[in-house]
Amino acid sequence: MKGFTLYERFSRTVRLNPSISGLLVAFTVSGGGLVAYSEAKSPDGLNIADSSEADNKRKRVVVLGTGWAGTSFVKNLKNASYDVQVISPRNYFTFTPLLPSVTCGTVEARSIVEPIRKIVKKKSVDIRYWEAECFKIDPENKQVYCRANQETDLNGKEEFVVPYDYLVIAVGARPNTFNTPGVEENCHFLKEVEDAQKIRSTVVDCFESACLPTLSDEERKRILQFVVVGGGPTGVEFAAELHDFVSEDLVKLYPRSKDLVKITLLEATDHILNMFDKRITAFAEEKFQRDGIDLKTGAMVVNVTDKEISTKEIKTGKISSMPYGMVVWSTGIGTHPVIRDFMRRIGQANRRALATDEWLRIEGCDNIYALGDCATINQRKVMEDILAIFKKADKDNSGTLTVKEFQEVLNDICERYPQLGLYLKNKRLHNIVDLLKDSKGDVAKESIELNIEEFKTILSEVDSQMKNLPATAQVAAQQGAYLANCFNRMEECEKNPEGPLRFRGEGRHRFRPFRYKHLGQFAPLGGEQTAAQLPGDWVSIGRSSQWLWYSVYASKLVSWRTRVSVISEWIMRFIFGRDSSGI
Amino acid sequence: MKGFTLYERFSRTVRLNPSISGLLVAFTVSGGGLVAYSEAKSPDGLNIADSSEADNKRKRVVVLGTGWAGTSFVKNLKNASYDVQVISPRNYFTFTPLLPSVTCGTVEARSIVEPIRKIVKKKSVDIRYWEAECFKIDPENKQVYCRANQETDLNGKEEFVVPYDYLVIAVGARPNTFNTPGVEENCHFLKEVEDAQKIRSTVVDCFESACLPTLSDEERKRILQFVVVGGGPTGVEFAAELHDFVSEDLVKLYPRSKDLVKITLLEATDHILNMFDKRITAFAEEKFQRDGIDLKTGAMVVNVTDKEISTKEIKTGKISSMPYGMVVWSTGIGTHPVIRDFMRRIGQANRRALATDEWLRIEGCDNIYALGDCATINQRKVMEDILAIFKKADKDNSGTLTVKEFQEVLNDICERYPQLGLYLKNKRLHNIVDLLKDSKGDVAKESIELNIEEFKTILSEVDSQMKNLPATAQVAAQQGAYLANCFNRMEECEKNPEGPLRFRGEGRHRFRPFRYKHLGQFAPLGGEQTAAQLPGDWVSIGRSSQWLWYSVYASKLVSWRTRVSVISEWIMRFIFGRDSSGI
Incomplete structure (x- = not known):
């Protein structure tokens, strides 16, 4: 029995690596996790989840969602003075890239997910x-209504109410079908792990079905x-992956399919990979042509039946149909019903996503934050606040601004309204004085004075530099980390504010x-070729970028388990190819 | 571009290893696989799958099923004179142990399956x-009716007819609920990969549900x-695996559940692991008790509702109920509907499985074979054929058998009726002469003569040694290999029969x-402890058997891909533990 005990001890030590502090944290959590609940009722008769041990001092932070934004938030939260509750229908974080x-099947589903409890357990x-x-956010009573995934009693799925002091909404987005008929019923999406698994088995099913002995060639x-x-x-990468899967693995097992299989990529605008540099777009389009991937740009999907997809050529308005075996819909970002409902409540009904200010707070709501794909930052325009800015800058109340007065508040303006900095950069001006000189002509710097109208004219074009952030993992993760950092230093910054001047x-x-x-973006194009657009418009295409892709994603993976899994699967794919079992 | 081409070439070479002959086979198959089909119709109007290239000389062998028996059959078939068609709803073989x-989650589903096309592609x-x-076997017209997995046209799933010259039935078995009410609807089974995946996510779901804030402790x-x-x-191994999963991984993430979770094993007979040596049963029962697994023997399930399972104590008849979160039903072997229907057609309606003779042929059917869990061998009794045996042995037609006459046909009798050999072995007799002496008393060997009545008396107890083979992977695999070997040498053995004398x-x-x-059997008991019963009633229990288990199963896995996957997952489990994401 001695060998057994030693072995067990070794096994435990290995698992709780890398450091013994991990061991201590684990014990702390398992000790502290034993919470008793009172059975209070909400006005609707639903049970209220309230931990009786939660002392009144600790603020309750409720986080909705375990995607990039939510997970990044809880990972970066270090202030132990909060009582944090994370609510999500998925008990894991998915490494969506x-x-x-x-x-x-290049990588297994399980290798790109990590249980949120494991991520959370490591923290103090x-x-x-x-x-x-x-399913419902109630900002008046500061509580959210939740429904369990599973049926726990005879009355169906358990519903309960969770009260909050701070609410962090990070539920992400849904695919947007733009109300195209038949899309919801007949298309695959590519948002969740389950979607990817379903696509995989459908691809194999299509190949099996096409082999059946009695079908016509058509x-x-x-x-x-x-x-x-x-x-x-996403669409481009999926098309490229599918092409590789077919040409590297499936045609070997389904030799008759070789000349029958066809991959078509539909894009409504004139080019694929719009958000990338033109060189990348051109390379991708050329590579797809070489690979035999049929690229149809300027084609908008208008209808999908169970066997046919119809598209409208945008230029000519001509509608054509094509039979299909599988459609993957990877365009558009839609709003979750709970968010749409919440937006109606707070008067944002016409928007696509929750509007927040630059601090990720939802305007008009107390202590509600929104981040990731379910939110957009409604950047404040300089021209909206121009009077307030002028007034704040004009310290002597003279009705005119001197250069000195302007320069004193310049940093605050640039911090509060980042579009000004971008504007100067794009105009290749080194500082605001050049801008003033630009408008006032060649006058000595000291003698420049601006009245409000002149001030308006100078800044009139600044707001054109404003851009919405893309709905990417990178943005969501940075927002989560930013907000966690704010929460970490809430009290400290209350006393010593570190933000810019309040102009209004x-x-x-x-x-x-x-x-x-922006740290750059990848576009894998298949055949071990990847395009990368790095900060400073640095573009790299080819095998070297593929290796960069491998190493960046391996290092970004959330845990050592997923890292080792993914790397070994990449190696296995290289040696044995991808598996084609229909599971 | 040169680097790319070289790389590609290298990658291909690696994949098509281990030998260049593999490369040639692959090309042969992809070349020869391009088959054209005629669109003949069956009497029912269904399309008949008939390859126009199939010359009339080649016999069509249709194999139903890709489990242990079917896969072992096609793997071992080496005679190129057959036109083989494998039909199964699953395009992969599962390593069920x-x-x-x-x-x-100790091992991934994909790591224990291998596409049947890959297994088949390697063959000549x-x-x-x-x-x-x-869905229907038609022995009169020598054809089988099939339904595709997927819907291929608007009329639903494609149906077609496949004619055969030889039919090999290896569809396996279904779980048997013994018509217990509620089992079908409320219990999980453990027959297919999908079952195992569903059980995994249900276990995690149960733990998540039990954490919900508003539930009562009950x-x-x-x-x-x-x-x-x-x-x-299977049931014992699952209970042990679940116990390990809970105690090694889940309690760390769900610390509150530690004292609430309970595993109960129900068994209708008096002991678990009946088919094993008593020492193993005793060890397993003791270990389960130590682990806190609740073992209820002599308890038969009589009803399962969505929240409660009712059992009857067999001795007392007392019925008791217990609430549950998940039930896994791993007992009983049932018959597939298609087999039940076929059995009705051929007059075997009252049987549990298809009855075959010792050559795996279904009696009364021309050229139909059945193997694996869907069949049992109906061993011929000595007493049924006693007259024929006596007549064949009595070469001089004297009405009595001399020892010499008997000895001349003895090998044939022992081969045809293996129970005789077993009988002698169990009686510790070295040969048949001892048996004769035993009955005739101490007479000189040469002078022994037996009439038919004496012959009957001597052999009257021989048939008691007959035993049905267990429904295990080992039996199925050996049957598949045996039958393939028969098919390989069909013509050869037609000319030079190698079997025993036909007595009738x-x-x-x-x-x-x-x-x-029988090569032995394992019973993993959790906590790195395994019981093994090896041939010759050699019993081994403990950690060493666990390592034997690891190495036997690793070596038996069907391909290098699955082997490497499973071994690396064992290592990963050891280092990182099991994943608890709800997918």
Whole structure:
């Protein structure tokens, strides 16, 4: 028995690596996790989840969602003075950039997910998780209504109410069908792990069906017609992955299918990969042509039946139909019903996503934050606040601004309204004095004075530099980390605000506003070729970028388990190819 | 571009390893696989799958099923003179002994399956595969009716007819609920990969549900009550795996559940692991008690509702109920509907499985074979044929048998009726002369003569040694290999029969009858402890058997891909633990 005990001890030590502190944290959490609940009732008769041990001092932070934004928030939260509750129908975080790889079995689904409890367990903050979906946000009573995933009693799925002091909404987005008829029923999406798994088994099913002995060649062709809607990075990567899967693995096992299979990529605009540099777009389009991937740009999907997809050529208005075996819809970002309902409540009904200010707060709501794909930052325009800015800058109330007065508030303006900095940069002006000189002509710097009208004229074009942030993992993760950092230093910054001047009010903002730092973007194109657009418009295409892609994604993976899994699967794919079992 | 081409070439070479002959085979198959089909119709109006290239000389062998028996058959078939068609709703072979490991994520589902096309592609025999389910066997017209898995046209799932010259039925078995009410609707089974995946996500769901903030402690307890029905090797292994999953991984993430979770194993007989040596049963029962697994023997399930399972104590007849969160039903072997229908057609309606003779042929059917779990060998009794045996042995037609006459046919009798050999072995007699002496008393060997009545008396107890083979992977695999070997040498053995004398007919049987060789059996008991019963009643229990288990299963896995996957997952589990994401 001695060997057994030693072995067990070794096994435990290995698992709780890398450091013994991990061991201590684990014990702390398991000790502190034993919480008793009171059975209070909400006005609707629903049970209220309230931990009786939660002392009144601790503020309750409720986080909705375990995607990039939500997970990044809880990962970065270090202030132990909060009582955090995470609510999401998925008890795991998904490393979404590798989802297209899952569709073709290059990587396993399980290798790109990590249980949120494991991510949370490592932390010293008290974070609890409920596997449930929030179906109603009630900002008046500061509580959210949740429904459990599973049926727990005879009355169906358990519903309960969770009160909050701070609410962090990070539920992400849904695919947007633009109300195109038949899309919901007949198309595959590519948002969740389950979607990727379904696509994988459908691809194999299509190949099996096309082999059935009694089909006509026409039917075989239809079944092997794969259509991808949307020429964004996800659609392009999926089309490329599918092409590799077919040409590297499937044609060996289904030799008759070789000449029948066809992949078509539909894109409504004139080019795929719009958001990338033109060189990348051109390379991708050329590569797809070489690979035999049929690229149809300027084609909008108008209808999908169970066997046919109809498109309208945007230029000519001509409608044509094509039979298909599988359609993957990877375009558009839609709103979750709970968010749409919440937006109606707070007067944002006409928007696509929740509007927040630069501090990720939802305007008009107390202590509600929104981040990730379900939110957009409604950047404040300079021209909206121009009078307030002028007034604040004009310290001597003279009705005119001197250069000195302007320069004193310049940093605050640039921080509060980042479009000004961008404007100067794009105009290749080194500082605001050049801008003034530009407008006032060649006058000595000291003698420049501006009245309000002149000030308006100078800044009139600044707001044109404003751009919405893209709905990417990178933005969501940075927002989560930013907000966690704000929460970490809430008290500290209350006393010593570190943000810019409040132009329309008194004092300073507590925090610096959120600023997105673009770290570059990849577009894998198949055949071990990847395009990368790095900061500073540096473009790299080819095998070297593929290796960069491998190393960046391997290093970004959330845990050592997923990292080792994914890397070994990449190696296995290289040696044995991808598996084609229909599971 | 040169680097790219070289790389590609290298990648291909690596994949098509281990030998260049693999490369040639692959090309042969992809070349020869391009088959054209005629669109003949069957009497029912269904399309008949008939390959126009199939010359009339080649016999069509249709194999139903891709389990152990079917796969072993096609793997071992080496005679290129057959036109083989494999039909199964699953396009992959599953390494079933590792299914219990999949239920708790010790091993991934994909790591224990291998596409049948990949297994088949390596062979020089022309083997085609259809992903379809056979729903009717028509022995009169020598054809099977099949239905595709997927809907291929507007009329629903494609149906077609496949004619055969030889039919090999290896569809396996279904779980048997013994018509217990509620089992079908409320219990999980453990037969297919999908079952194991569903069990895994249900276990995690139960833990998540039990954490929900508003449940009562009683409800938490109910949700965390796991019930396993059936104390056979599968049920025991699953209960042990679940216990390990809970105690090694889940309690760390769900610390509140530790004292609430309970695993109960129900077994109708008095002991678990009946088919094993008593020492193993005792060890397993003791270990389960130590682990806190609740073992209820002598308890038969009589009803399962959506929240409660009722059992009857067999001795007292007392019925008691217990609430549960999940039930896994792993007892009983049932018959597939297509087999039940076929059995009715051929007058075997009252049987549990298809009855075959010792050559795996279904009696009364021309050229139909059945193997694996869907069949049992109906061993011929000595007493049924006693007159024929006596007559054949009595060469001089004297009405009595001399020892010499008997000895001349003894080998044939022992081969045809293996129970005789077993009988002698169990009686510790070295040969038949001892048996004769035993009955005749101490007479000189040469002078022994037996009349028919004496002969009957001597052999009267021989048939008591007959035993049905267990429904295991080992039996199925050996049957598949045996039958393939018969097919390989069909023509050769037609000319030079190698089987025993036909006692009821003329000449010799073509082949030796199937003989099962038991190689031992494992019963993993959790906590790195395994019981092994090896041939010769050699029993080994403990950690060493666990390592034997690891190495036997790793070596038996069907391909290098699955082997490497499973081994690396074992290592990963050891280092990182099991994943608990709800997918």
